[in-house]
Amino acid sequence: MKCPSCAAAAADGAAECPACGVIFAKFEERRRREREAAAAALAQASAPPAPLVDPQLGRTVAVVLAAGWVLAFGYFIFKDYRRRQALREARLSAAQAQFAAPVAVSTAVSAHAVIVDAAGNFSTPSGETLAPPRR
Numbered sequence: 001m002k003c004p005s006c007a008a009a010a011a012d013g014a015a016e017c018p019a020c021g022v023i024f025a026k027f028e029e030r031r032r033r034e035r036e037a038a039a040a041a042l043a044q045a046s047a048p049p050a051p052l053v054d055p056q057l058g059r060t061v062a063v064v065l066a067a068g069w070v071l072a073f074g075y076f077i078f079k080d081y082r083r084r085q086a087l088r089e090a091r092l093s094a095a096q097a098q099f100a101a102p103v104a105v106s107t108a109v110s111a112h113a114v115i116v117d118a119a120g121n122f123s124t125p126s127g128e129t130l131a132p133p134r135r
């Protein structure tokens with residue numbers, strides 16, 4: 001047989017190499033462990049990498065973020081609706097105030113103005129009521 005370490009000739013069944021002194025059984029055992037370690041390292045290197053974030057946690061965070069967006073957007077829509085409603089009511093009450101006090105508005109414009117109220121009645125700034133004109 002040949003020594004697996006130095007390739008020198010050795011007697012068949014010998015326990016160690018006469019040239020380099022390696023013990024064949026220990027040499028083979030070391031080679032076997034090295035092959036196993038190399039195979040394990042290769043398997044680890046070719047395995048898919050573990051995900052950075054746990055998928056379950058990722059889904060939970062996504063759902064929470066989506067719910068937060070929906071709530072924030074809904075709140076914004078609600079606030080905008082309330083703001084527009086308040087604006088509309090303010091405009092309406094301002095318009096109603098003008099109708100409620102036509103004399104004051106009208107005398108500011110002209111002392112000779114004829115006022116037509118919302119009901120279609122005519123009046124003068126002094127408070128005199130006039131009949132609607134005939135058609």
Ligand SMILES: [Zn+2]
Nearest residue numbers: 003006017020
């Ligand atoms: Zn040898």
